[in-house]
Amino acid sequence: SAFAQGDTGFRRTRYQAEVRPALWRLGLRTNARIFQAQKPEEIIGTLLEESGITDYAFALRHEHAAWEYCVQYRESDLAFITRLAAEEGLYFFHEFEEGKHRLVFADDAGALGKGPELFFNLATQGLSEGAYVRRFRYAEAVRTAEVELKDYSFKTPAYGLSHTKPGSDLSHQRETYQHYDYPGRFKQDPSGKAFTGYRLDALRAGAMTGAGESNAAMLMPGSS
Incomplete structure (x- = not known):
């Protein structure tokens, strides 16, 4: 999404590249339009494909009703997708593979892949090799009931x-x-x-x- 040339020294030049997922491009498109009698996944799919994103999936465990009338009003495609997904209880994540990545929308935490169990290394002189957790903190806060x-x-x-x-x-x-x-x-x-x-x-x-x-x-x- 961005590339810059930095300082140049003896036989070397510093460059900086910024790489973003394809979904970022939807923040560059702004529109005002109406979607009628469409489910949220149909609306989101339309917006993604308009930007050339075809490698996406929906891992939905719940039925999402069609919107009788859904308006994108003077907002970017990315802002509209984010707002619609939040109202429908959807979240998204990326699955990266060599040479490609897939955008996945889900409505349940069970859609997330389960990773390996990690050791908890409390002692600073303890486990020094392999993957482990060195610090963990649990907190509670008062919120809407x-x-x-x-x-x-x-x-x-x-x-x-x-x-x-x-x-x-x-x-x-x-x-x-x-x-x-x-x-x-x-x-x-x-x-x-x-x-x-x-x-x-x-x-x-x-x-x-x-x-x-x-x-x-x-x-x-x-x-x-």
């Missing part, structure tokens, strides 16, 4: 389109921190139930975290 989303459909005006999802593992914080939003951007119960869960997952993403240091090069986003 419950999400309620509500919406309205003119097709069923008397029906209360409302869904509530409480968080789990709330033993170390109060349960009264509710996130309420209207409209919830759904017109059917299955979508409302799913969107409520996705919103809660996003708001509680930092409730329990782990951080560590390791010399294992295989520890990267897209692996577990």
Whole structure:
């Protein structure tokens, strides 16, 4: 994505190259358009193929309903994909192979490849060869405890389109921190139930975290 010539010395010149995945190119395209009666994976596929990205896959464990009306409004293709994926509870990662890489969208952590078990080397003079974890820290933080989303459909005006999802593992914080939003951007119960869960997952993403240091090069986003 970028290349620069740096300092030149005796018989040597320093160069700097910046390499990004193909998905980065979608940030260079901006559009305003409407997608009708399409599932999120169909919309994302259209955007990827318009930029020449054909090596992609969807590892979905849940059914995602078609959008009756989905608008990309004055935003880059990358920003639109990121926003749509977040609302649908999707994340993406890259699978790298020699000469190519595949972009994978998933809606469950089970789609991630399982890596090898690593030794935990607490002593500074301990294990010095092979892959190991040298430091690990676990932390908890107070976050939203419950999400309620509500919406309205003119097709069923008397029906209360409302869904509530409480968080789990709330033993170390109060349960009264509710996130309420209207409209919830759904017109059917299955979508409302799913969107409520996705919103809660996003708001509680930092409730329990782990951080560590390791010399294992295989520890990267897209692996577990």
